[in-house]
Every structure is written in structure tokens, then in C-alpha cells.
Amino acid sequence: MSTLSGIRQAQPGDLLPRTDHVTDTKQQFMYNAALWNAHRIHFDLPYATDVEGYPGLVIAGPLMGEWLTQCVHDWLGDEGVIVSFEFSNRRAAYVGDVLHSEGKVLSTEPEAGTAALELQVVNAAGEAVTLGAAVVRFHK
Amino acid sequence: MTDSLLNAELLSNIGRSAEPKTELATRRDIRKYSVATGQRLEKFLAGDEAPPLYHMALFWDVVGLDELTPDGVIVDHLLPEFPLKRAMAGGLKIDYFQPIRPGDTLVATRTLTDIYQKQGSSGPLIFYEVVMVVETDTGTPVLTETATRILR
Numbered sequence: 080m081s082t083l084s085g086i087r088q089a090q091p092g093d094l095l096p097r098t099d100h101v102t103d104t105k106q107q108f109m110y111n112a113a114l115w116n117a118h119r120i121h122f123d124l125p126y127a128t129d130v131e132g133y134p135g136l137v138i139a140g141p142l143m144g145e146w147l148t149q150c151v152h153d154w155l156g157d158e159g160v161i162v163s164f165e166f167s168n169r170r171a172a173y174v175g176d177v178l179h180s181e182g183k184v185l186s187t188e189p190e191a192g193t194a195a196l197e198l199q200v201v202n203a204a205g206e207a208v209t210l211g212a213a214v215v216r217f218h219k
Numbered sequence: 220m221t222d223s224l225l226n227a228e229l230l231s232n233i234g235r236s237a238e239p240k241t242e243l244a245t246r247r248d249i250r251k252y253s254v255a256t257g258q259r260l261e262k263f264l265a266g267d268e269a270p271p272l273y274h275m276a277l278f279w280d281v282v283g284l285d286e287l288t289p290d291g292v293i294v295d296h297l298l299p300e301f302p303l304k305r306a307m308a309g310g311l312k313i314d315y316f317q318p319i320r321p322g323d324t325l326v327a328t329r330t331l332t333d334i335y336q337k338q339g340s341s342g343p344l345i346f347y348e349v350v351m352v353v354e355t356d357t358g359t360p361v362l363t364e365t366a367t368r369i370l371r
Contacts, residue, residue, distance in 0.1 A: 100257070109255035113248075115279045117291035126290070141275055144311065145256040148271040152260055160315070164271055167310030 086158055087217050089194050095154040095182035100146055100200070102138055104174055110142050135173035140209070143168065143178075147198040147211040150180040159217035162193070166211035170202075177203045185212075192217045224302045224343055225336055232299040236330040241356065242277050244269060246321035252276050269319035274353055274362060277319075278327045297331055301370050303345045309368035316360040324356040332365075345370040 086093075104122070111121050119126040120137040127133045144166040151161055172178055182198040198211035246266035252273050253263040262268045269277075280293045287293060319325065333348040351364040 106255065106257065109251070113252045113255040114276045115281060117287055117293075119291040123291075131290075140308075141272055141311070142256060145270060145272045149257070149259060160318075161271060163312065163314045165310060165312035168308045170308075 086154065086156075086194075087192075089184045089187055091184050091186050093184040095150050095184075095196065095198070097179055097181045098146070098150060098153065100143075100178045100180065101176070102142070102174055102178075104136065106142075107136060107138065107174055110139055114139070114141075133171065133173070135175060138172045138174060138176070140168035143172065143180075143200045143209040144211065146180045146200060147182070147209065148213070150182050150198055151196060151213050151215060154182070155215055157218075159192075159215045162214050162216045164211065164213045166198070166209055168209050170206060170208055172200070172202060172208045178208060182211075182213075192219065223336060224345060225334060229299055229301070230334055232331055233334055234330065234332070235297065236328055237297045239326050239328045240278055241324060241326050244273075244277055244319050244321055244323045244325060248276070249273060249319075249321055266321055271313070271315070273319060274325075274327070274351075274364065277325065278351070278353070297329055297349065298347070301345055301347075303343070303370040305371050307344070307369040307371055309366060311367075312365045314363045316362060319361060323361075325353055325361060326356055327351050327353045339371060342371060 107121050120131055120133060121139050122136065124136055127136050147166055148161065148164055178200055180200050182196050185195045185197045187194045193214055193216045196213045198213060199207045200209040202208050249269045250266040253270055256270060258264055258270055263270045282293055329349055329351045332350045335346050337344050337346065346367060346369055349366045353361040355361060
């Protein structure tokens, strides 16, 4: 894996730092309050389980998108900026699930000073919960 | 080949835009968002710069309690009534032009840019795409977000 000071020499296949995530109801409350999102599947356990049939409180999808950008920043540090980012949630994850975010360098464009990254949030069963991609541009 | 669920009236909604929304990014709101999302960089935690998806919080609709659906969701009035109702996972793509900082007054304009149908393994799917352009109040581009949603 490239070090922070060496990421300009990033090569396809280089790994981004992995981070574990176990979110609790306090974080779900604060996140949905920060959004002003009242969707009950995120904070109302009887509603989520009895009415919607989920096994628990559903982690808000964009929060896991935000985790993927953190994965990029942990690797990139102050060496550059994210110029584009995309994500899609592929399966639900629940409060208390043991998840982690990870990523790798897909390709680099040394002339342009950019790198394309592949990102994912993975559950304990090894299944991709959220898939993402980013392009970063290194500072000159 | 499946019959099209998309009639001319439905498709005529492509190109429709919502009223632009203007919001002020404050340090306090950026800090709250940064704590809530578990940020680790000091510039985000101190509210000096907004994390990459902060614009979702800034431009989330603020509506009256009686405008929420029973499950707590806001009705998006930009969208027409679709013949398929059940939402599946969609995706977001964002192109960034400059960071959001405290004190920025930002203007967001959302446009329904596409509606199309595909055949899924268990039936037809309707896709729609909404582009949100965020600029400063002086017209400098900040970001463009393209959201794709799938209905089955």
C-alpha cells in the first residue's frame, strides 16, 4: 500500500486503508436529524420490524456513501481533492451490523495527476452493501 | 418485448425543474453533520469545510409535519405519478468544483432530466434521473449531483 507521501506514485491495485464501522442508534439519530430525515425505518424499531418487516433499524444509505468518501480522504490526506464520487446502495444494513469500508486504486493518469478508485462497504458475510467509485486529483 | 409503461404525458415531465432553493451553510450545521457522519479530518469536525455529501443535508426539504407520509417520507413534488411505486436502490454521482465552506450562500436547482424503462429479471423497471446543480449566489459552480432512482 502506498504511504501518504507516496500516493502520487499510486499504482493500480494499491489498497486504501480499511475502516470498521459499527453504527448505533445515537449515530442514526444524529445523522437523520442532521439531514432532517423523518423516515421511520431509521429510528422507529417497532415500525421497521413489525410494519416494514426489516430485521432491525435500517442504516441510512447516504451515510454509507459518506463512509466511502472518508476511505478516500484517509488515503489521500492533504495531497489532493475528490473531483467526482458516486455510490449506490445494493443491500440493506442494520444498526449493530459489523461493516467495513475499503477501496483500491483502479487506474492512474500521471499526466493529468488523477487516479480512479473503486470503493465498497462490506458486511460481515463479505457481501457488498454499498458500491462506490471516485476520481481524485493530486495537488501540483 | 414489454409494452411501454411510459406514455407521452409522463415523458413530457422530462425537463421540468423545481423552484431554486437558497440556503446558508453554517459552521454549526457543518460540525453537526461531521460528527453525525463520523468524520475523522479536523477540517470537517471544526466546520472549516463541509464533507462531500453535506449538500444533501443542506438542501433536504423542510416541510410541515402534515406533509410527511405515514412512514415519515417527504413527497417529492418534482416527480410525476409513476405507474410503478416500489423504490429500489438507486445511485448518486457528484462532480465537485469547489468545497462548501461556512458562510457560503448556495443555490440548488433540481431538474428531472430523464425517465426510461428497462426489463428486469422479474418485470419492468422504470428509471428516472434528477440532476441538482449547486452554485454560489454569485453563480460559481460548486457541484452537480445526478441521482438515478429505480422503481419496480
